Amino acid sequence: MKSFDAVHNPSAVESGDATGNNVDDDGREKRTGTLMTASAHIITAVIGSGVLSLAWAIAQLGWVAGTLILVTFAVINYYTSTMLADCYRSDEGTRNYTYMDVVRSYLGMKVQLSGLAQYGSLVGTTIGYTITASISLVAIKKANCFHDKGHGAKCSVPNYPFIAAFGIVEVVLSQIPNFHKLSWLSIVAAVMSFSYASIGIGLAIAVVANGVTGTVVGVDVTASDKIWKSFQAIGDMAFSYSFSLVLDTLRSTPPENKVMKKATLAGISTTTVFYILCGCMGYAAFGNRAPGDFLTDFGFYEPFWLVDFANACIVVHLIAAYQVFAQPFFQFVEDKCIKAWPENNFITKEHSVNILFLGKCRINYLRLVWRTAYVVLTTVVAMIFPFFNSILGLIGAAAFWPLTVYFPVEMHISQRKVKKYSMRWIALKLLVSVCLIVSLLAAIGSIVGLINSVKAYKPFHS
Template identity: 55%
Template sequence: MVQVQAVDMENGSKRSTSAYSEEYDDDGRPRRTGSMWTASAHVITAVIGSGVLSLAWSIAQMGWIAGPITLIFFAFVTYYTSLLLADCYRSPDPITGKRNYTYMDAVKANLGSTQQWLCAFTQYTNLWATAVGYTVTASTSMVAIKRSNCFHSNGDNSPCYISNNPYMITFGVFQIIFSQIPDFHRMWWLSIIAAVMSLSYSSIGLGLGIGKAFESGHSHGSIGGIGIGHGSDDVSGATKVWQVFQALGNIAFAYSFSSILIEIQDTVKNPPAENKTMKRATLIGVSTTTFFYMTIGCVGYAAFGNNAPGNLLTGFGFYNPYWLINFANACIVVHLVGAYQVFSQPIFAVVESWIGKRWPRSRFIHNTHVMNMAFFGRLHMNLFRLVWRTAFVLTTTLFAMLFPFFNDIVGLIGAYGFWPLTVYFPVAMYINQQNIRRWSTKWVWLQILSLVSLLVSIVAALGSVEGIYQDLKHYTPFKTKY
């Protein structure tokens, strides 16, 4: 019987076990138990996030033709490159090769150390920025609940201005608690809850949009979206261009999950082969989200026309039934609690792995303390994990309080991560792994896809930076109310 060394991740010790043990996988790590359904839940939790709420606004910038086409473009690119990335979980062979536990490991195995460090910088800053964006979005939904109750009590025309800051702090406190979940493998239940919440608020937004779209007396949008001119709904030519660019970033953000695909795939059991399971999970996740994105974006645009709010459920295009809108925003908050963790766990893992190897004998870093708590049972607490993850949450919360601009932050994050993480690295790794000949038809097609995606990322980033610049003209840190 083949023997392997299994590493005890809690104290760093090693012990011998059978490669075919029921407890351990072929690499000596605890046996993975994830399935197509848990992986799909992770994907849906990661993809259907706050980005769905800005899609009506995004389509309003481009109109009935360009808007849906752009959504389909991003869906196709994300799905196609995710299939390429799923084959990179094992190297050099996608079925029998050595496991790559993280996105960064896959890049190193296929493209070398230099590209690995470029990937690490891009991936982890993008994940950190996504955590900032989710903090902004969650607080916006909590403020929306408070404002909705205020409008219900005082009338729809009441100012009801409320600061985001206390709600960002509240969200941060919850994240400090949930961040103590040790790793991806033990948070499948949180992803399932978050996925249910995302489908719930998306369905509510869709239903409210359909109801409003059938009301008489308002515009249902136009072929070209927001016009250029001097009408009440028109904007200048420069503003139109910047907003279209920003809309591209918002849609890119709505589809961003490639940066954690390998980490999700590392939770999946074998057999069947992990890449086959992940490809099915990706198909379920992307097709489900595209259906919701297309319907919510288009219905939202039909409901509000060129006046579509930047956030469908917090822009107060809907006032009643206020309890249903409040419930939808509560679902957003619960979903983002889980989504924040899905995007933060890869950062937690890489930092803790590096620190653990750097100081292998530190009791502060490696020792785990068992605590018996009522209702929760035995909890395993690590002091280093508590301090480091708390510090991480504090930085994201503070940055969110400094830049609480929903649409612009969402667009910038989407633009920053789309080309390198969703397109460039998966394409480059696939070409290397499959030994695709330069200037062959497939090689040329993949290079064109990468180039077009790069241009999209550049213009989307420019539009979002312009939006942040305009917002800062009217914003006072920690004091502005919404």
């Protein structure tokens, strides 16, 4: 949940009784996060690439089941997020600056499992965003081609150059120290999110189609395809709500947990309305043939400039969102290295370098090498496995249960000392068990989809 700040920067803290203008009462950097910035961060994280797959997800599940599952995910996310917000401070009143800190505080040795789930999900999300951004860039070029040559033209465009271009941009951005301070970037990204989601909804409203129970067995898909794609659709929906990893630098007054609960309610409510509109309107537009990405798979051809603009908004949003999810992993590795080798100049020393057009910049060799290597790795993986829906579904399934459900619920039980086998304890354990089953089914469905995609795929071909 976002009431924890260190996903952006473990050194950031809230503004309490400061010992200096820029320092908080515990000697850490003063925090300036507000309800508005927290809400913007949540919207930036939530309305992302996941929204593009919701028309396809609704097509697999149908109006009723699809909408019900979306709302259910929203309710579960909000409920467990309030639990997580209340765990920001430990029983002794000390602050937990990272997700791992709060797990360590309440659950002890399970912290290693939370770290594996957290950082694995962050890596997977950055790969997914790289794939999505390249698809949108390809769509811009295709839209122009279809406009010039006709909708039936063969406009084949490889996405590998665009994946590489996106990677180059992220290499540059990843070198910015104190990236967490660029709160305006989240606001810009949130505006981009609203823009392309609204355009998609508007284009879909213009098309009339029918559908009640989703894809039809024997007509659109086989029985087994219907089952696996339905499970994969649930994984896509889980991914579309994956923001438990995104934390914020909130002030200490009003209390962080109260502000985060309000921000979470505002963020989830807003995004759920957009999700239902995008999913249902996209399904209404395309019916049971809804594409995996409803802005890039060309159900909409005209007006081509509007399709271009929507995809450009997606790219701008994902450029920022990539850093929101990558920065905590960067910081985690760098902090570990600094702790292990505090005297090593390669790791700790900052160098001032004059860069053309940018002036003096601070360069750290560890940051330069490690972050560049990370971006290159995620870029290469995205090139090898550019499968939008299957990747999103797998990431969503893998991250949803441990980070959004299991750890928050277990910490809540520990914090509130919920009596074992009481009605509340049984209800919470039942919630955890049901969500585990849903996540496993979603993961299986996504893996089946990934296997089917790999069978017909030739790497580094159009």
